[in-house]
Amino acid sequence: MRVAIAIVALVLGSIVFHLLSPWWQTPLASNWDSIDSALHITLVICAIAFISLNLFLALAIVRFRHRPGNRAHYAPENPRLERTLTFWTGLGIVGMLAPGLVAWGKYVDVPKDAAVVEAIGQQWQWTFRYPGPDGVLGTAGVQYMTPDNPFGVNPLDPFGRDDILVQGNELHLPKGKSVKLVLRSKDVLHDFYVPEFRAKMDLVPGLVTYFWMTPTTNGTFDILCAELCGVGHHEMRGTVVVEPRESFEAWLGQQESFNQLLAMSSPDAVTEMFRKANSCSTPATWGVR
Amino acid sequence: MATTIADDLRPMHHPKTWVGKYVWSQDHKVIAIQYGVTAIAIGLVALVLSVLMRLQLGFPGLFPWIQPENYLQYVSMHGMIMVVYLLTALLLGGFGNYMIPLMIGARDMVFPFVNMLSYWIYLLSVLVLVSGFFVPGGPTGAGWTLYPPQAISEGTPGNQWGIVTMLGSLAIFIIAFTMGGLNYVTTVLQARTRGMTLMRMPLTVWGIFIASIMGLLAFPALFVAAIMMLLDHLLGSSFFMPAMMTMGQESNTQGGSPLLFQHLFWFFGHPEVYIVALPAFGIVSDLISVHARKNIFGYRMMVWAIVIIGGLSFLVWAHHMYVSGMNPYFGFFFATSTLIIAIPTAIKVYNWLLTLWRGDIHLRVPMLFAIAFLFTFIHGGLTGLFLGNVSVDVPLSDTFFVVGHFHMVMGVSPILVIFGAIYHWYPKITGRMWNETLGQVHFWVTFLGVYAVYLPMHYLGILGVPRRYYALGETSFIPESAHLANEAISVAAIIVFAAQFLFFYNMIWNLLRGPKADPNPWGAASLEWQTPQTPPGHGNWGPHLPTVYRWAYDYSVPHASRDFIPQNEPPSAEAPSEEAAL
Ligand code: HEM
Ligand SMILES: [Cu+2]
Numbered sequence A: 001m002r003v004a005i006a007i008v009a010l011v012l013g014s015i016v017f018h019l020l021s022p023w024w025q026t027p028l029a030s031n032w033d034s035i036d037s038a039l040h041i042t043l044v045i046c047a048i049a050f051i052s053l054n055l056f057l058a059l060a061i062v063r064f065r066h067r068p069g070n071r072a073h074y075a076p077e078n079p080r081l082e083r084t085l086t087f088w089t090g091l092g093i094v095g096m097l098a099p100g101l102v103a104w105g106k107y108v109d110v111p112k113d114a115a116v117v118e119a120i121g122q123q124w125q126w127t128f129r130y131p132g133p134d135g136v137l138g139t140a141g142v143q144y145m146t147p148d149n150p151f152g153v154n155p156l157d158p159f160g161r162d163d164i165l166v167q168g169n170e171l172h173l174p175k176g177k178s179v180k181l182v183l184r185s186k187d188v189l190h191d192f193y194v195p196e197f198r199a200k201m202d203l204v205p206g207l208v209t210y211f212w213m214t215p216t217t218n219g220t221f222d223i224l225c226a227e228l229c230g231v232g233h234h235e236m237r238g239t240v241v242v243e244p245r246e247s248f249e250a251w252l253g254q255q256e257s258f259n260q261l262l263a264m265s266s267p268d269a270v271t272e273m274f275r276k277a278n279s280c281s282t283p284a285t286w287g288v289r
Numbered sequence B: 001m002a003t004t005i006a007d008d009l010r011p012m013h014h015p016k017t018w019v020g021k022y023v024w025s026q027d028h029k030v031i032a033i034q035y036g037v038t039a040i041a042i043g044l045v046a047l048v049l050s051v052l053m054r055l056q057l058g059f060p061g062l063f064p065w066i067q068p069e070n071y072l073q074y075v076s077m078h079g080m081i082m083v084v085y086l087l088t089a090l091l092l093g094g095f096g097n098y099m100i101p102l103m104i105g106a107r108d109m110v111f112p113f114v115n116m117l118s119y120w121i122y123l124l125s126v127l128v129l130v131s132g133f134f135v136p137g138g139p140t141g142a143g144w145t146l147y148p149p150q151a152i153s154e155g156t157p158g159n160q161w162g163i164v165t166m167l168g169s170l171a172i173f174i175i176a177f178t179m180g181g182l183n184y185v186t187t188v189l190q191a192r193t194r195g196m197t198l199m200r201m202p203l204t205v206w207g208i209f210i211a212s213i214m215g216l217l218a219f220p221a222l223f224v225a226a227i228m229m230l231l232d233h234l235l236g237s238s239f240f241m242p243a244m245m246t247m248g249q250e251s252n253t254q255g256g257s258p259l260l261f262q263h264l265f266w267f268f269g270h271p272e273v274y275i276v277a278l279p280a281f282g283i284v285s286d287l288i289s290v291h292a293r294k295n296i297f298g299y300r301m302m303v304w305a306i307v308i309i310g311g312l313s314f315l316v317w318a319h320h321m322y323v324s325g326m327n328p329y330f331g332f333f334f335a336t337s338t339l340i341i342a343i344p345t346a347i348k349v350y351n352w353l354l355t356l357w358r359g360d361i362h363l364r365v366p367m368l369f370a371i372a373f374l375f376t377f378i379h380g381g382l383t384g385l386f387l388g389n390v391s392v393d394v395p396l397s398d399t400f401f402v403v404g405h406f407h408m409v410m411g412v413s414p415i416l417v418i419f420g421a422i423y424h425w426y427p428k429i430t431g432r433m434w435n436e437t438l439g440q441v442h443f444w445v446t447f448l449g450v451y452a453v454y455l456p457m458h459y460l461g462i463l464g465v466p467r468r469y470y471a472l473g474e475t476s477f478i479p480e481s482a483h484l485a486n487e488a489i490s491v492a493a494i495i496v497f498a499a500q501f502l503f504f505y506n507m508i509w510n511l512l513r514g515p516k517a518d519p520n521p522w523g524a525a526s527l528e529w530q531t532p533q534t535p536p537g538h539g540n541w542g543p544h545l546p547t548v549y550r551w552a553y554d555y556s557v558p559h560a561s562r563d564f565i566p567q568n569e570p571p572s573a574e575a576p577s578e579e580a581a582l
């Protein structure tokens, strides 16, 4: 009896907790309302199942708890009932899977006109690269990396010369413009995660991964690393600033390009960069065009 | 070779010395207890580690000796111990060993010597695992998933020695498991007594049987992954290691694939969830049926659900990898296969509930744990649909929502079943009875406590708090109140931890001082309760094996004189056989 009361209390308590707790999704700041609505549909269907199954459990305990003289009913199975339940379960599953898959369909379908921006992870910081005026990121890879070429941009690739390199942990994006975030890691796995954007994706050394989104709200948001990458994992933070087109352009104009970096490096350093690039036997694995 | 199938008692090899009886024992019951005690002992280590983690998360900065590297080591060891060395070992090596021969009417496992070896090799794997705490650099801190490259790269604790002891221990564990698993499968197939058809077996045996088959198919993937990573680490191969930097230096690795490891790991890792869950499903079915005095509802459906879940669970592994960087188009397939598994799983839940309906429910401690399992399993099963549903997983993956989900579904739920099962079978295993009051207190604190621990975690995850974080630090989106949630969770976790000592006290004290137990205190129909001696003697059945006339669920049969009919009772007017009704 007490356990039936406890079950009912836990169900009601969960509902109250859900409604009153201050912990819920952050306000959405991207185009991924389809992810949010898939989540909400899943939540509603699951809540109905949670409440009805547990109330049935409590009711069964109350009504059929042992009292002297009671005897259980003998009923091995009831195929019709089992088929009906299977059918309704299937319907519930389809009800949540459909919006989930539709949202995923959008997630994997990068718009043709999306701007490309690269986020680079390393233990335990973020750096970023923009493609520059030509709109194309030059090839890059650990095999081109030298102390003076920390991004590992291939100096032999003309597309890389105008790339804009951002050393700080700060990414800027213009509001309302779709971006394809191209992700690569210099060392271990990381994950680019901005809770307000809902989107995330792992960075995998040796691969180029990506996802896309459109920022819809001006503001400053935290970038967290969401894949364990060692003792500094919890401190691997960055910020993303979403701002109007004009201030974004202004900011971008102040950043340094690879050409400028080459011009400022000592002749020895530049020689070293080219020596390394020329000695590369393996093709760049990070190249994206 | 000893054949344990026939009534011939001569080849039984009765042990003559104390050492032969309790140490180098080939008796499945002794081996089961060795497995169980070892698993619980190492499980206690994992439990202490979880308290240390909660201390850090609830009261960051208060314990300066918990550094980020320690935290990661606690997380990794806690997770791996709980999943593999506690739950898998206890459910299969412990309950599987004890219950299979007794429930199917055999004298022992078919390969008693291999069975003994299995335990000793398991013990070795535990010792190697524990040695990780004492090697230079301490145990690995790569997470229980051990993803390369970080598992063997700079910046991860234990990347020199700890990872070697972990991978070595896993490989040894898998050898032990394979010996045990082959035994369980062969015994179920070959050693059933007269009349014990497959469709008369208790669901406990079905759950353990299918889980063992799954283990034999899934563990090899982990085994090769462990060996390949050992080669990468010790011999400099590059199975999983791409060209990369490590701490500013170019590594001399090239061309390996970190994703390959993830596929191998989860090809094992997802079935592993069900290797733990299916025995728990089976056991809880039997607890519910016995204590509700009612046959399990839809037995055949329950068996097929176990088989189908077992099969399908090999087709869903990449739902752990939606945002891993694998080809995103796989997401469509894996989301669909994952949500399809929900259907047989839901059927099991309905059938448990319908077993209670119109039953005669005795709310004893084992039944309370079974009911608590239903509640937590419904909760954990439903949150799994969020994570399986690809796009919904994107914001939630690698957050505390995941931590809340998997603890509810594969941490708390099987543990509740294990408690229920220990209370249920203790009188048969020890011949003594535990104390009801202590059992009740243990139940209430554990049940309510774990819900208080895990419910809020889901909400922190929805907010966006990532898992495996030593400290949240400063963020713009996490409200101050979230720290309050973390404190409350930690307090609840410590209370739950403390309550477990009531359980240990209850079990150990009553082993020596408890009142003598009735041989069949719950009036159960399955064979293990019908042994001539309690606890069952060597060879289990005395001079003659039992003969089985009915399924394991003849409870409250109309016109029968008692409300249960043991499986080995021949049909008569007193005990009509209702199986024909199927
Ligand atoms: C009182 C009981 C328990 C408490 C308080 C507890 C607490 C925790 C905490 C705090 C974490 C780390 C969260 C993070 O920072 O990511 C964790 C991780 C984990 N726990 Fe538990 N846990 C308990 C029982 C269990 C049980 C019974 C299992 C069995 C399946 C389990 C399996 C795991 C796993 C697999 C991980 C993930 C490790 C990783 O991220 O690599 N835990 N637990
Ligand atoms: Cu990280």
Ligand SMILES: [Cu+2]
Pocket (backbone or CB within 6 Å): B269, B270, B273, B316, B317, B319, B320
């Ligand atoms: Cu899975």
